[in-house]
Amino acid sequence: MKRQEIIKTLxxxxxxxxxxxxxxxxxxxxxxxxxxxxxxxxxxAFPDRYxxxxxxxxxxxxxxxxxxxxxxxxxxxxxxxxxxxKKMRELQLPLFSLESKTPVAEFDIIGFTxxxxxxxxxxxxxxxxAGLPLESANRNSDDPLVIAGGPCTVNPEPIVDFFDVVVIGxxxxxAEDLVAEYLAHQKSGGDRKELLRSLAKLxxxxxxxxxxxxxxxxxxxxxxxxxxxxxxxxxxxxxxDLNAAYYPTQMIVPYMEIVHDRIPLEIARGCxxxxxxxxxxxxxxxxxxxxxxxxxxxxxxxxxxTGYEELSLVSLSSSDYSQxxxxxxxxxxxxxxxxVGISLPSLRTDTFSLNLADQVQQVRKSSLTFAPEAGTQRxxxxxxxxxxxxxxxxxxxxxxxxxxxxxxxxxxxxxPTETEADLAGMVDLAKKVAAIGKWKVKVSTSIFVPKPHxxxxxxxxxxxxxxxEKLSYLKKNLRGKGLSYDWHEPDLSLLEAAFARGDxxxxxxxxxxxxxGAKFDSWLEHFNFDLWKQAxxxxxxxxxxxxxxxxxxxAKLPWEHLEVGVSRDYLLAEYxxxxxxxxxxxxxxxxxxxxxxxxxIDIESCLVGDSNED
Amino acid sequence: MKIRVKLTKGEQVKFISHLDLLxxxxxxxxxxxxPIEFSQGYNPRPAIAAGPALAVxxxxxxxxxxxxxxxxxxxxxxxxxxxxxxxxGIDLIAAQEIEISVKSLMAQINAARYELDLQLEIELKAAxxxxxxxxxxANSEVIITRKRRNKSDRQLDxxxxxxxxxxLETAANSKQVLLEALIQTGSSGNLRPQELVxxxxxxxxxxxxxxxxxxxxxxxxxxxxxKLLTPFEVISK
Numbered sequence: 057m058k059r060q061e062i063i064k065t066l067x068x069x070x071x072x073x074x075x076x077x078x079x080x081x082x083x084x085x086x087x088x089x090x091x092x093x094x095x096x097x098x099x100x101a102f103p104d105r106y107x108x109x110x111x112x113x114x115x116x117x118x119x120x121x122x123x124x125x126x127x128x129x130x131x132x133x134x135x136x137x138x139x140x141x142k143k144m145r146e147l148q149l150p151l152f153s154l155e156s157k158t159p160v161a162e163f164d165i166i167g168f169t170x171x172x173x174x175x176x177x178x179x180x181x182x183x184x185x186a187g188l189p190l191e192s193a194n195r196n197s198d199d200p201l202v203i204a205g206g207p208c209t210v211n212p213e214p215i216v217d218f219f220d221v222v223v224i225g226x227x228x229x230x231a232e233d234l235v236a237e238y239l240a241h242q243k244s245g246g247d248r249k250e251l252l253r254s255l256a257k258l259x260x261x262x263x264x265x266x267x268x269x270x271x272x273x274x275x276x277x278x279x280x281x282x283x284x285x286x287x288x289x290x291x292x293x294x295x296x297d298l299n300a301a302y303y304p305t306q307m308i309v310p311y312m313e314i315v316h317d318r319i320p321l322e323i324a325r326g327c328x329x330x331x332x333x334x335x336x337x338x339x340x341x342x343x344x345x346x347x348x349x350x351x352x353x354x355x356x357x358x359x360x361x362t363g364y365e366e367l368s369l370v371s372l373s374s375s376d377y378s379q380x381x382x383x384x385x386x387x388x389x390x391x392x393x394x395x396v397g398i399s400l401p402s403l404r405t406d407t408f409s410l411n412l413a414d415q416v417q418q419v420r421k422s423s424l425t426f427a428p429e430a431g432t433q434r435x436x437x438x439x440x441x442x443x444x445x446x447x448x449x450x451x452x453x454x455x456x457x458x459x460x461x462x463x464x465x466x467x468x469x470x471x472p473t474e475t476e477a478d479l480a481g482m483v484d485l486a487k488k489v490a491a492i493g494k495w496k497v498k499v500s501t502s503i504f505v506p507k508p509h510x511x512x513x514x515x516x517x518x519x520x521x522x523x524x525e526k527l528s529y530l531k532k533n534l535r536g537k538g539l540s541y542d543w544h545e546p547d548l549s550l551l552e553a554a555f556a557r558g559d560x561x562x563x564x565x566x567x568x569x570x571x572x573g574a575k576f577d578s579w580l581e582h583f584n585f586d587l588w589k590q591a592x593x594x595x596x597x598x599x600x601x602x603x604x605x606x607x608x609x610x611a612k613l614p615w616e617h618l619e620v621g622v623s624r625d626y627l628l629a630e631y632x633x634x635x636x637x638x639x640x641x642x643x644x645x646x647x648x649x650x651x652x653x654x655x656x657i658d659i660e661s662c663l664v665g666d667s668n669e670d
Numbered sequence: 671m672k673i674r675v676k677l678t679k680g681e682q683v684k685f686i687s688h689l690d691l692l693x694x695x696x697x698x699x700x701x702x703x704x705p706i707e708f709s710q711g712y713n714p715r716p717a718i719a720a721g722p723a724l725a726v727x728x729x730x731x732x733x734x735x736x737x738x739x740x741x742x743x744x745x746x747x748x749x750x751x752x753x754x755x756x757x758x759g760i761d762l763i764a765a766q767e768i769e770i771s772v773k774s775l776m777a778q779i780n781a782a783r784y785e786l787d788l789q790l791e792i793e794l795k796a797a798x799x800x801x802x803x804x805x806x807x808a809n810s811e812v813i814i815t816r817k818r819r820n821k822s823d824r825q826l827d828x829x830x831x832x833x834x835x836x837x838l839e840t841a842a843n844s845k846q847v848l849l850e851a852l853i854q855t856g857s858s859g860n861l862r863p864q865e866l867v868x869x870x871x872x873x874x875x876x877x878x879x880x881x882x883x884x885x886x887x888x889x890x891x892x893x894x895x896x897k898l899l900t901p902f903e904v905i906s907k
Contacts, residue, residue, distance in 0.1 A: 071727050071881045076685040084697075084757050309697060311686045363697030363755070394700060395714050 057150055059091075062157045065149050073139045077311040078106035081132070081154030084309040085361065087123040091156040095127040095242070096235055099153055099163040099200070102134050102171075103178035104578070109134040110308070111316035113370065114169060114206065117228050120304035128235055131155040133166075135178045136185070138576070144185060151185035160186040164238065165201045167227075168219075170208035173555035174548060174578040176215050180570040183218065190567065192220045192265055197248040201238075209262075210292075210339050211508040211615035213279075214555045214562035216264035220252060224618050225260050225292025226325075228302065233258050256286050260293035262618065269560045269614070274601070276559040276614045291619040292339070294659055298325060298346045305357035309364065318366035318399065319358045323351060323383065326661070327372035328644045330651075331429070332440045332634050333468065335507035336372055338627075339620045341653040342661035343376075343644070348383050355387055359396055367391065368399045375400075375409040376644070378664040384412055401425075405443045410451050414458055424455050427466035430474075431482030437637045438473050440630075445485060452489045462496040463489060469526050470504040470518030470549075472634065479526060483533045490538045499534050499541045501527075503549035507556050508615040509622060511630035517553040517603040520546055547585040548577070554602040559614035562602075565595045623652030672772070673737045673748055674901060675765045679730040682759030684883065688723035695735060698755040704748060707738040721775035721890055721901070722782065722855045725862065727882030732783075732889045734775050734901045736768065768905035775890075778904060780856040781833060783889035784863040786849045788870075789877035793844040799837050802874050803849070807835055814869050828869060830854075831861035833893070852898075855890075863887075 057065075070076040082088075091097065100119055102109030109115065115132070122130035131153035136144060143149070150159040160166060166186075168179050180190055183202070189195045192202065204212055204219045205227040212222045223230055237258060241251045256263040266286045269279040281288055295301045307319065326343035327336065346354075355367060367387070369377075377383060387398055398416040403409040405426040413424060428448050430436045436443060452463060467482050482499075490497040503523060506515045518526075523546040534541035555562060569591035576582040592599045607613060609628065616624065626649070633640060643649050644663070654661065679691070686694065696716040699706045708714040717738035724730055737748075745767055753762040772778075794802075806812070811827045818824060834852035841847070853861045863885050870876050892899045 070685065071883045076726075077690075080682070080685065082682050082758065084694075311683070311694065312690055360701060360703075363699070363701035365696070365700070395708050395716075396700075 057148065057159065059152075059156065059158050062149060062152050062159065065147055066152075066157065069140070069143045069147070069149075073143065074137060075106075075312060078134070078137070079140065079154065080311065081157070083311055085306045086132075086155055086308050087119070087129070088155050089123070089129040091129060091131075091158055094129040096129075096165070096238055097158075097163045098122050098128065098130040099133050099160050099166045100130050101160070101166055101168045101179075101182060102132075103168060103175040103182060104135055104171075104576075105137050106134045106310075107312070107314040110310050110314045112169065112171070113320045113322060114227070116304055116307050116320070117302070118167070118231060119308075120306065121228055121231055121302050122235070124302070125232075125235060131158070131163075133160055133182070135182055135576070138582075141181075141185065150187050151182055161188050161200065163200045165203060167203045167205055169206035170204050170212065170215070171206050172578060173208060173214075173552045174583075176555065176566055177570045177574045177577055179215065180218060180567060181575045184570075191217050193217070195220065195248075197251075201248075201251065207336065207339065208556075210335070210618055210620050211556065211558070212262070212264070213269075213560050213614050214558035215566060216560060217563035217567075219264060220248075221255055222262040222264060223260055223293070224262055224290050225620070226295050227293065229293040229295045230258065230260050234261075253285060259291060262290040267617065271559075271561070276612075278612050279560075279614065279617050289617055289619045291657065292621065294342075294621075294657055295325070295344070296659055297662065298322075298344045299350045303346075303354055305354055306361045307358060309362045316368065318368045319355075319362060319364045320368050320370045321351060321355055321358065322346065322370045323374060323377050323380075324371040327376065328642050328661075329373060329376070329442065330440050330630070330640050330642060330649070332438070332511040332630055333429075333471065333504060333507075335510050338510050338622050338651075340372065341621050341651065342657070342659060344662045345377055345664045347664055348379060348386065351383060352386060352390065355390065359391070359394060365395065366397045366399060368401060370401070372402060373404060374402050375404045375406070375412060380412060384415055388416060405448050405451055407451050407454050410454050410458070413455075423462040423464060424460050425464040425466065426451065428485065429466065429468050430471060431467065431478045431480070431485055434637055435471060435474060435478045435481070437639050438634050439468075439471055440634070440639050442639065442642065445488075448485065449488060449492075453492055456493045456495055460495070462498065464498045464500060465489065467499065467501045468504045469501045469530070470523055472504075472512060472515045473637075474518070474526075476529075479529055480533075483530070486534060486539060487536060490536060495538060497539050499530075499539070500543070501530065501541075502544045503546055505549055505553045505556055508613070509620050509627070511627045511634055513557065513613065513627065514607040514609055514631060516606045517550065519604060520550060523549075545580060545583070548580075548583055550599070550603055551577070551585075551588055554599055557607070557614070558602055561595075561597055565591045565597060568594055619656060621651070621653035621657045623650075623656060626651045671739050671742055672768050672770050673739065673743075673745065673765055674768045674775075674905060675735050675737060675752070676763045676902070677733045677735065677756070678759070678761045678763060679724060679728075679733050680759035680761070681729060683757065684729045684759075685726055687726055688720065692718060692720060694757065694760070698752060698757075699737070702751040702755040704737075704751055705740045705743060707740045719774055719776070721779050722860075724887055725864070725882055728784075728863070728885045728887060729883075730887035731763070732887060734779070734890055736772075736775055738770075764902065766902050766905060769907055771907045772905055775901060776856070778892050778901060779890045780854060780858065781852055781891040781893040781898065782855040782863075782887060783850065783852045783891070785838065785886040785888055786851060786863060786867055787884040787886075788847050788849060788867065789879050790845045790847060791875040791877050794840070794847070794875070795844065796837060796840045799840060799847050802870075803835050803837060806870065806873070807832070812869050814865055816865065828861050828865060831859055832866065835866075850888075852889075852891075854893075 831854040
């Protein structure tokens with residue numbers, strides 16, 4: 057179907073679908089270039105619905121960065137919601153880009169972001185809606201190059217069959233090289249294999265088809281480059297200097313409410329706290345902070361160019377930003393006249409952070425969120441979450457005294473070494489917080505999923521039956537005045553665990569689950585665990601074996617050909633310290649822990665305090 | 671000072687909800703750096719007040735909004751600055767300063783004019799369509815059932831809410847007609863244009879193939895007895 061036909065068909069069907077503004081593509085600051093006159097066309101695809109995809113910072117950066125280049129156009133694609141998908145399939149309307157309504161199959165490159173494992177079926181579904189051969193092996197030179205990026209690429213193995221190229225690390229650092237290499241290839245007129253070969257030479261580019269995995273006795277054994285032109289290890293891309301790095305200010309302002317409906321101002325990347333369960337804390341190292349001057353400039357411009365009423369200071373741990381007090385003070389005063397609110401997500405549990413929160417929420421003190429993650433000091437030491445019960449209670453008391461009316465407490469269940477005492481500790485802690493005064497305390501638990509490139513990458517996922525027991529204990533005990541409790545679905549976490557640490561054999565399970573009807577799995581109302589069980593059975597693979605297993609400390613892991621910076625030795629040492637209940641200090645304040653990132657990546661960490669001279 | 675503005679809501683923005691449209695306007699005001707007044711309280715909101723909401727899908731060339739400013743601001747500049755920041759599909763047609771104490775648009779406006787683009791099930795000449803409309807208007811009552819969210823259905827006589835109904839044009843193939851209706855809107859009696867269409871469909875050969883996107887709002891008025899005034903004509907107390 058041609059672009060004009062797509063436009064015409066959409067005019068007819070959009071009045072009949074929910075939230076049609078999702079599909080218009082004419083939001084403020086959306087970039088509309090003459091599609092047919094570009095040298096390189098790039099579809100940026102987010103495998104979830106508009107409200108979720110539009111909230112994602114990485115895509116915003118890439119979108120505007122690519123569109124800055126002359127001769128290059130980037131357009132957005134999201135997973136159509138089920139009502140539109142149904143009509144698309146009935147009318148044979150192919151997946152289209154939002155801006156020009158061009159069929160996605162006509163783009164040169166389609167980039168998908170891998171944000172969470174349970175969005176993988178949507179990727180397959182979108183490739184299918186685009187009318188493309190699903191697997192890389194079945195696509196040829198006429199088809200778009202299908203690329204993956206995003207955090208889950210630190211172990212992309214369970215979904216590599218569907219991708220031609222995987223970008224490891226921060227894709228914005230690669231964008232220019234990738235465009236140049238692609239344009240050179242276009243000129244030379246080489247075939248697809250040659251294109252892949254030339255791309256594989258770029259640092260951070262992983263071409264899965266050039267690598268082959270071995271299995272022995274039903275287990276993963278090794279993965280190796282098939283020829284000498286490919287490096288044995290692919291090292292992640294990293295933006296060295298956030299101040300010099302491109303950052304968009306003319307961000308798209310949607311015509312409907314999205315999940316994060318505000319300006320995201322990224323103040324820093326990376327985190328040195330070293331929580332042992334946290335993948336982001338490991339894979340986004342080293343810490344790099346943007347200077348206050350640059351942030352003030354970005355804030356001013358983004359407000360002027362979007363008109364947004366709220367600005368959010370984004371990072372993995374905003375209170376860790378070296379000069380956060382100065383920054384917040386300045387931004388609050390800059391924004392006050394414009395009536396632009398400032399939000400500070402991801403605050404630590406201490407009075408310092410509370411003061412910050414008080415400063416930005418001068419008027420409305422609605423809800424404060426703290427994440428002690430575990431119920432006892434012993435378990436918090438195991439996970440290296442450097443927060444004490446005293447910290448939490450003092451902060452909570454101070455929060456109550458300064459007028460906060462609601463507090464949310466986040467915990468994980470199923471952490472390595474967890475016992476009943478830890479759950480009892482969680483209940484106890486929540487009750488102490490509730491007893492502080494007349495306020496609402498909401499406890500949320502998620503289920504711990506061991507992730508690649510973390511000290512817990514070798515740990516087993518806790519058993520489903522055990523989770524049910526833990527949940528029922530918490531449901532029974534987390535009751536009382538002002539106290540409420542909500543929890544995550546265990547089945548979903550179980551699958552997440554399988555795909556987080558899975559190997560290449562899972563590609564067939566994924567495809568089968570999609571064929572059986574799995575999609576939008578992270579939306580509880582659409583998640584159907586039975587389909588997945590059937591897909592595992594039919595593929596002859598044992599789900600239990602993927603999740604309920606302590607990985608062998610000596611064996612090679614399916615993602616160890618991908619270098620994210622922190623070394624295996626460091627992770628292993630941290631794992632052992634965890635089991636010994638020993639904590640490790642934050643290298644920001646103590647000495648270097650030897651995680652290896654600075655040598656493995658060849659980069660400097662950059663804190664605002666250190667680099668004020670620039 | 672208070673400024674009353676008349677805007678369009680065109681094809682490009684017809685799916686934006688009423689609340690989201692207010693957000694679009696408040697963000698445009700912030701980009702334009704117009705000194706809008708903010709409400710007091712926990713959650714300061716810009717003082718932009720809308721007229722009667724337009725259902726999602728309907729276009730309009732006649733939407734009204736009152737902007738209250740914190741400081742004096744020349745009208746011409748206001749028009750230019752706001753106009754430059756409005757997205758495609760929202761055009762500023764006119765703006766006028768009004769007295770601070772003027773009643774709100776919601777309290778003032780009580781009549782709305784719509785164009786209805788309808789498909790017929792059979793070919794009809796203009797005279798035949800006019801006959802149908804006269805027949806409809808000759809009814810002393812036309813009862814419709816209004817579905818209400820979380821409430822039981824309600825029976826309603828729409829006839830007194832229809833002030834005018836006429837044929838604007840017929841298409842060459844005679845199977846498509848453009849009607850114009852002036853109907854009551856507001857808190858003391860409100861008729862939705864789609865309800866009028868449904869009532870017509872019930873008794874006359876008008877196709878079921880109809881959606882809100884076939885409706886266009888062309889005017890909002892303050893109706894006093896037989897006088898029809900625009901919101902720009904009632905701007906002092």
